[in-house]
Amino acid sequence: MKTIKMQNVYCSEADYSKLCTLDIDVIEKHTAPLIHQMSRFWYIIDGHGILKLQDREYELKKGTLVSVLPWQITDIISVESPIRYYLLIYYFDNINSVIKSFYSVDEPLNIIECLHDNPVIYCNEEQQKNIERILSCIKDEIGLESINPPDFKSGRLSSVFVTNKIIELILIMIRHRMDGDKKKCVVQKSDILYYMYCNLDKKLTLKRLSALFFMSESSISSYLTKITGLSFFDLLNEMRVGKTVNFLLYTDFTMDELAEILGFVDSSHICKVFAARVGMRANQYRKTYQNVEQMCMIRLGKSAYKIVEYIYRNSDRIITIQDVAVKFSKTTKEVNSILLYLVEKNFTEFLNFVRINKACVLLKTTDLTIMQTAVEVGYGNTKTFTRYFLKFRTMTPRDFRKNVKFHKHFNTIKQ
DSSP: OOOOEEOOSSSOSSOTTOSEEEEEEEEOSOOOOEEESSEEEEEEEEEEEEEEETTEEEEEOTTEEEEEOTTEEEEEEEEEEEEEEEEEEEOHHHHHHHHHHHSOOSSOOOHHHHHHHOOEEEOOHHHHHHHHHHHHHHHHHHOOTTTOOTTOOOOTTHHHHHHHHHHHHHHHHHHHHHHSOOOOOOOOTTHHHHHHHHTTTSOOOHHHHHHHHTOOHHHHHHHHHHHHSSOHHHHHHHHHHHHHHHHHHHOOOOHHHHHHHHTOSOHHHHHHHHHHHHSSOHHHHHHHHTTOOOSTTHHHHHHHHHHHHHHHHTTTSOOOHHHHHHHTTOOHHHHHHHHHHHHSSOHHHHHHHHHHHHHHHHHHHOOOOHHHHHHHHTOSSHHHHHHHHHHHHSSOHHHHHHHOEEEGGGTEEEO
16 A cells, blocks of 8 residues: 555645635546545546545535545546546635534534545535536636636635625535435445544544544554555644644634643644644744734634634633633623634533633642642532543543653653
8 A cells, every 4th residue: 555645735826725626627538536624526527537535435526526635545546538627726714614503404513524424415406506607706716726817816804795696615515414315324434534533632642533443553553554655644744734823813822722632642743733834833833923904804814713712811710602602792692603613612611611620730740639729720619620531531540640651851640
């Protein structure tokens, strides 16, 4: 098995702040497999071939709409006639944030699951006209990436306009799934990357993946290294860089705090990986891009990240979800929805997650008693403190203080 080439982490090499790019491309022969760090749509204008997406084969023909999610693998294994297609590359996290946080939906909606389980639709004549209209509107708004003239300028409110067009495409995919048979894809080995990306906040281990994918730990480790060229832990951090970018843009969290919230091993590792992948230091990136205004829904998006920041800063106080909702003019349901999207935890889970992490540092760096530590991080009694400590650390505070080593230089707990 050869190492699979990774697609770039940005929509455009020319402008990192671009929300999306559109182009028309042609595939004349079978291609090598490719890992996509950036999400994309393909819409087939004409031609015929076979696509392998996540080790599942799909026919490509006129009117086919394909959704490729971050960290999925594609391979054009057969081309019977040259395939001409629209290629729309976009930031999935930004669009997902807009839909989940600022659009009213009638029922819970797991967008990434919908697109994963039904990534290809064969459009009827009416759907084809609608999709071609959407893509034509995007082309008129932002041009084609490969042939834009030097003086081409996007229209006013371009990000808002294009965002809504991309959402239209996503809704076409989702409604097609809802109206038809709801298929659940059989788990494939290539889904390991996708699962890791969707669960970056959790404590991901080879042991956990082994149980989920019915493979030995060594087999999973070997598979990931062979297809990406990265070790399991380096691959995790590579994926987390993308999540880090949004927090660098919209909050003033320190690198230590980001490492804790996003699941990195420590602040040193996140800084090294970020610099290697992005080409500049994290703090330099923040100074350069934090005030970029053309990013989609930046003002609204910033308020959502401020909710996470507020809970983190005030976790040692008596704080309720009602307090947060009132402060940010949200309903409690909206607060939980925002938290579930940004940190994959509801209010109660996230608040206690932060408290226990802070307690771990106190237990290893101070002489505070268990009760004093509990009070310091926001608990009124040791019973509640111990209950949540067991949940997040699988041991009592006393055992943690006695048995777990503390890496002083990076302010990081090692288990």
